[in-house]
Amino acid sequence: MAYDEHLADRIRQWLKTKNTTYLEKKMMGGLCFMVDDKMCVGVVKNDLMTRVNPEDYETLLQQPGAKAMNFTGRTMKGFVMVEPQGIDMDDELDTWIQHCLDFNPLAKSSKKKK
Template sequence: MAYDRDTAERVRRLLAPHGDVVDKRMVGGGLSFSVDGRMCCGVTGTGLLVRVGPDAVARTLEEPHVGPMELGGKRLSAFVLVDPAGYVTDEALAGWLQRARDFVATLP
């Protein structure tokens, strides 16, 4: 599955002021983004992968346009998948990216 190139460009633009941003191809054709060496989000062909941390997944799944992130039939414990309707505006996308950055800032 190819990633959404327009969303990837928006993510790059919004993350750029916040540290050393690196994007890398993911298994399955998506694109992951790391900030200062920590993976925080990704873009797939179906949505935005957001790293919110294992303690926040359950409550985040209750929000509109959010579903579980699965890879190889297994649910990822620290990530959610946001449907495109959940990040139509740059403001909404920036909010999701901020949540991911806030979580990865807690990592060693």
């Protein structure tokens, strides 16, 4: 198992409950949920990957289980990884996903390959 299927199911259920249209893409060794053709939230191994407003980045890193996203030796500002202990409770997961959806309209879409 490359990523936590149970966490992916929790995200799917949350997005469906909120009537959010999304597309799933396997990437970065995990699963990403795209909203409006933009990376929004995902699962990498057992962690929640979140795309949040860079203005809130430092504050969100102070939350339980939160850490900077660093795949290439370089920290990606605006992306926060949340370890399982930070999303055990549904209300914790709800809060993180809501941060992602709140930022989504402001996020830039990645360049499409031709």
